[in-house]
Amino acid sequence: MSNRRWVLVFALLALLCLGVMRLQRPGGAVGVWQEGELICTLDPASVREPYTLTLSTRSGESRIHVGPDGVYMESAGCRSQLCVRHGPLRSGGTPIVCLPERIVIAFTQQREDVDAVSG
Amino acid sequence: MKIRKITFAALLTAAALGMFLIEAQLPALTPVPGVKPGLSNIVTLFCLYTLGGRWALRILLCRILLGSLLTGQVSALAYSLSGGLAALALSCLLRRFIPPAQLWVISAFSAMAHGLGQLCCAVLITGTPALFAYLPVLLLSGILSGAFTGAAARAVLVRLEGRFVF
Numbered sequence: 294m295s296n297r298r299w300v301l302v303f304a305l306l307a308l309l310c311l312g313v314m315r316l317q318r319p320g321g322a323v324g325v326w327q328e329g330e331l332i333c334t335l336d337p338a339s340v341r342e343p344y345t346l347t348l349s350t351r352s353g354e355s356r357i358h359v360g361p362d363g364v365y366m367e368s369a370g371c372r373s374q375l376c377v378r379h380g381p382l383r384s385g386g387t388p389i390v391c392l393p394e395r396i397v398i399a400f401t402q403q404r405e406d407v408d409a410v411s412g
Numbered sequence: 413m414k415i416r417k418i419t420f421a422a423l424l425t426a427a428a429l430g431m432f433l434i435e436a437q438l439p440a441l442t443p444v445p446g447v448k449p450g451l452s453n454i455v456t457l458f459c460l461y462t463l464g465g466r467w468a469l470r471i472l473l474c475r476i477l478l479g480s481l482l483t484g485q486v487s488a489l490a491y492s493l494s495g496g497l498a499a500l501a502l503s504c505l506l507r508r509f510i511p512p513a514q515l516w517v518i519s520a521f522s523a524m525a526h527g528l529g530q531l532c533c534a535v536l537i538t539g540t541p542a543l544f545a546y547l548p549v550l551l552l553s554g555i556l557s558g559a560f561t562g563a564a565a566r567a568v569l570v571r572l573e574g575r576f577v578f
């Protein structure tokens with residue numbers, strides 16, 4: 294296959310990915326999973342006063358910041374601190390995953406209100 | 413000849429490690445977290461084409477082990493291994509069907525395999541299948557970063573053509 298064809302293949306694939314990303318764009322709801330269980334769903338946009346969610350984990354505790362400025366891992370008991378260095382959760386970005394503590398912070402796929410979807 | 417090869421492999425391991433360590437500092441800087449250029453993949457591809465699959469695997473394993481020890485991120489070992497091995501396996505396979513001049517194509521596919529491998533690893537360890545929703549993001553970043561690192565590896569190979577024959 295020529296380079297031009299490959300570019301076309303990857304462009305189509307990229308468009309498909311973008312399309313799926315657009316379809317699944319949630320209404321801003323953020324889920325927090327621990328040990329595979331969805332323990333809570335947050336709506337950072339409706340939070341006025343930032344607060345901290347503290348979870349007791351395998352090697353201590355993980356503190357999750359929830360505020361209008363976003364959701365991020367404030368501190369964690371894990372050694373790598375990759376989850377803390379990840380920074381705030383952004384749409385179009387990657388989820389916050391802490392492998393050692395089995396914590397996932399990610400956008401949820403359930404839409405809270407279907408009417409609010411804009412074309 | 414054997415000694416020359418081992419010395420060359422050690423040099424490449426050091427280069428891969430250097431790129432890996434630079435990259436480990438990046439997440440705080442990039443606007444889109446987690447989307448890394450996969451610089452050390454340039455070395456893996458270079459190894460594959462100069463020394464072959466076996467040496468590429470050895471160098472990859474050395475780099476991942478040393479990298480996780482040096483950054484203190486031993487827990488990230490499973491992550492790095494699943495991504496790195498998936499990418500190398502697919503590169504070895506695609507190499508048979510796609511000419512070296514189109515290394516960027518091989519690299520784009522293997523970068524997607526890298527993302528998929530890491531995602532599967534994260535789903536298995538955390539027990540959270542909801543993470544699969546991030547597949548499109550990872551595939552997209554894989555295409556972009558993979559095409560870039562593949563083109564870079566190809567440029568280096570062309571420049572050093574025939575200089576490292578063992």
Ligand SMILES: [Zn+2]
Nearest residue numbers: 369371376391
């Ligand atoms: Zn962590």
